[in-house]
Amino acid sequence: MSLSPLPLHRRAGRFLLVARMVLTIYGGYKVRQIYGHLSGGSRRRDFYDQQHRRAARHIRDTAVRLEGLLVKACQFIGSRADVLPPEFIEVLAEMQDRVPPKPFTLIRPWIESQLGRSLEEAFAEVEEDAFAAASLAQVHRGRLHDGAVVAIKVQYPGIERVIATDLANFSFFVNLLARIERSFDFRILLEEVRTLIPLELDFENEAANARRFAANFADSPNVRFPTPVPALSCRTVMTMNYFEAIKITDLAGLARLGIDKHEVAALLTNAYIRQILEHGFFHGDPHPGNLLIQKDEHGPVLVILDLGMAKDFTPQLRVGLIRLAAAIIAQDAVSIGAAFRDLGFKTRNGRDDTFVTLGELFLGQALRAGKAYADITMVDRINDELMAALRANPIVRASSDLLLVMRVMGLLSGIGKTLDSKVDPLSVMMPFLGLPMGKAPSVPTAH
Numbered sequence: 001m002s003l004s005p006l007p008l009h010r011r012a013g014r015f016l017l018v019a020r021m022v023l024t025i026y027g028g029y030k031v032r033q034i035y036g037h038l039s040g041g042s043r044r045r046d047f048y049d050q051q052h053r054r055a056a057r058h059i060r061d062t063a064v065r066l067e068g069l070l071v072k073a074c075q076f077i078g079s080r081a082d083v084l085p086p087e088f089i090e091v092l093a094e095m096q097d098r099v100p101p102k103p104f105t106l107i108r109p110w111i112e113s114q115l116g117r118s119l120e121e122a123f124a125e126v127e128e129d130a131f132a133a134a135s136l137a138q139v140h141r142g143r144l145h146d147g148a149v150v151a152i153k154v155q156y157p158g159i160e161r162v163i164a165t166d167l168a169n170f171s172f173f174v175n176l177l178a179r180i181e182r183s184f185d186f187r188i189l190l191e192e193v194r195t196l197i198p199l200e201l202d203f204e205n206e207a208a209n210a211r212r213f214a215a216n217f218a219d220s221p222n223v224r225f226p227t228p229v230p231a232l233s234c235r236t237v238m239t240m241n242y243f244e245a246i247k248i249t250d251l252a253g254l255a256r257l258g259i260d261k262h263e264v265a266a267l268l269t270n271a272y273i274r275q276i277l278e279h280g281f282f283h284g285d286p287h288p289g290n291l292l293i294q295k296d297e298h299g300p301v302l303v304i305l306d307l308g309m310a311k312d313f314t315p316q317l318r319v320g321l322i323r324l325a326a327a328i329i330a331q332d333a334v335s336i337g338a339a340f341r342d343l344g345f346k347t348r349n350g351r352d353d354t355f356v357t358l359g360e361l362f363l364g365q366a367l368r369a370g371k372a373y374a375d376i377t378m379v380d381r382i383n384d385e386l387m388a389a390l391r392a393n394p395i396v397r398a399s400s401d402l403l404l405v406m407r408v409m410g411l412l413s414g415i416g417k418t419l420d421s422k423v424d425p426l427s428v429m430m431p432f433l434g435l436p437m438g439k440a441p442s443v444p445t446a447h
Contacts, residue, residue: 005164018070072136111154151226151243153237222299247293250293254293258295267300269421290304290306328363
């Protein structure tokens with residue numbers, strides 16, 4: 001699908017807002033950094049707290065004005081409680097489910113034009129107030145003529161052109177930042193966004209994903225997915241069954257329902273490791289707004305929503321990922337490098353040092369700590385090492401499949417910290433690696 005940008009005057013307005021945000025935040029940290037070096041204040045743990053909060057508010061306020069792609073970025077950032085300062089989490093987490101919805105006077109005619117029938121013909125009732133709004137769409141509760149309660153997910157009118165404009169603007173600043181601060185080169189991630197966003201803008205693709213996920217977890221009644229209503233769905237509107245549930249990070253809500261948060265963490269970890277290592281087909285956007293919890297007679301039930309961003313591994317890629325995980329667990333530097341290269345990664349000088357550090361940040365440190373989330377002091381240390389390795393030997397080619405897995409692991413790590421997860425991820429992974437519990441793996445060979 002080809003995305004065409006907005007008219008020139010609207011592109012210019014959005015560009016200037018992004019430019020002001022980038023320059024203000026970058027300048028704020030630079031001034032703070034220089035002052036800290038001169039005054040010695042940077043040695044205080046709270047030295048950057050005020051700047052963190054100021055930067056987070058500026059990102060949030062700009063995202064609310066721009067909507068579109070920046071809102072999705074805020075949803076990702078606001079989920080990383082494991083590695084980001086609490087000021088960012090506190091300010092940006094509200095973007096997971098508090099995005100201002102569009103007025104129903106705009107949404108109603110859009111639904112009717114997309115479904116090719118009046119709202120009264122399609123539904124017995126539709127609530128005008130959206131109960132959820134995100135970066136690309138909002139959701140209304142409705143009722144079918146047979147009495148079934150449904151959720152109606154509606155893509156914002158014109159959002160494709162907004163996304164195309166934002167991608168062009170962000171490309172400019174990502175490329176500029178890569179030249180100014182060579183240790184901050186996000187061009188690989190930008191290309192991944194270019195690949196994945198069109199999938200999220202196609203609700204027919206999302207409906208197909210939902211059916212496939214439901215089939216993969218047919219033997220797991222404690223993991224559920226929305227069921228699309230084909231006659232009332234199209235590329236921009238998706239009608240599905242409605243779930244009465246709470247957000248996975250609503251700790252007070254879990255306590256009220258008598259649900260053990262550690263049991264929820266275990267359910268979440270197992271569900272995603274199954275997707276990645278067993279099914280080879282996984283949900284790529286597990287931020288807290290897309291993960292809900294219900295309770296039935298058997299315990300907690302995980303409901304996974306917003307399935308447009310999903311990735312299908314080939315059998316070869318799945319084997320490659322298993323080989324990489326086994327190599328990282330075994331701390332085998334040579335095999336880590338070989339596994340990364342087999343997955344499509346390449347460094348400038350061909351050495352493996354950057355891959356080893358990346359593997360440690362991706363999986364190794366959490367496994368050795370026996371935690372389902374990253375320890376912030378360890379992450380800080382490894383991030384410093386990774387930045388040094390990237391400066392000395394940058395990655396010049398990367399696998400989009402593994403980048404998405406890393407994103408998923410990062411999001412799950414943030415949720416795991418919020419839930420105070422007690423899950424040992426190594427023990428969960430072992431059966432999928434074909435190894436008995438407690439046995440350190442040897443690295444499987446490629447076939």
